[in-house]
Amino acid sequence: MKTTVRMVFPALTAVLLVVSLTACTRASTYSPDAAYGSDDIGPSCSELLAATVQYARTDSGDINSTMEAMRLNCSDESEIAADYLSNTIDNEFRIESCDELLGYGTRAEAVDLLAQDGWCSFGVSEEAAAPEWPDGGLGWDQTHDYVGTVQRVCGPLMSARETEDGTFLNVGSDYPSADRFTIIFWDIYLEPVASGTTVCGSGEIFLYNGVTQIEMWDPAALEIWS
Known part of the structure; x- marks a missing residue:
């Protein structure tokens, strides 16, 4: 019996490790709404990002929950969503040049989404003043x-x-x-x-x-x- 225990225990540990690693590939702490069904694992990070963008475009859905889920589980998608949402506010300070947004470090994925929605456009604006660098240059x-x-x-x-x-x-x-x-x-x-x-x-x-x-x-x- 002792020999059997020594052989089974490592195998059980390996199985638990595989299950643990597999569970980390999705946003497991997020509680999906009806759009995702009753899957206990929850939506993937890319699905959370897509849902956030859709909620913003339609002005509907629980965008706060999806943002919180990405903040906790999907740092990359969370940055993209934050950059996208922060540039969908229509005010006098909004930057309309996609190239300028990229220059300020806005995530390229977010800029692509903003361009799709018409929040920014590529190409240099004739009215845009050239930036002034220290001591010229x-x-x-x-x-x-x-x-x-x-x-x-x-x-x-x-x-x-x-x-x-x-x-x-x-x-x-x-x-x-x-x-x-x-x-x-x-x-x-x-x-x-x-x-x-x-x-x-x-x-x-x-x-x-x-x-x-x-x-x-x-x-x-x-x-x-x-």
Whole structure:
């Protein structure tokens, strides 16, 4: 009997582990309404996001419950929903340019939804004033027109990604968007810089896989503007 117990217990543990991991793939704490039936597991994170968008579009449904479920279980979808909802408020401060929303760090998935609903549109508005960067400088979104020239480029930092090759600062749009501008420090690792901070760097602009970039070698030469 002792031999049998030693063999069964690990197997039972493995089964419980598989069940536990499987249960984590869905928003298990959410109580679905009638639209989802009586499934005890609950809707998936993508279903919760779709329901939230639908509720917002039709001005119906328990949007607060779906948002709370995503906040507790689906951080990625929760960010997308928050970005989407925060830009569906019709007031004088609403940003109508999808490109500008992306530049401010709004999730691309949320911008796509906003574009579908007509809350924003892609393309540069002729009436939109060009942003003024500290001490002048070329905007990150203008760099494609200056490939091969040495420029001082400025823009909002979206992320700083460290790899075994060094640090990559993604400006204007985040990786993996091809619209981003990247400042590369080869074999150098920088002190943390908060996302949204305006940074400026100088160097020759070159194109790599459709992304404009410059290389810098001195961290002290990177301008950080609060």
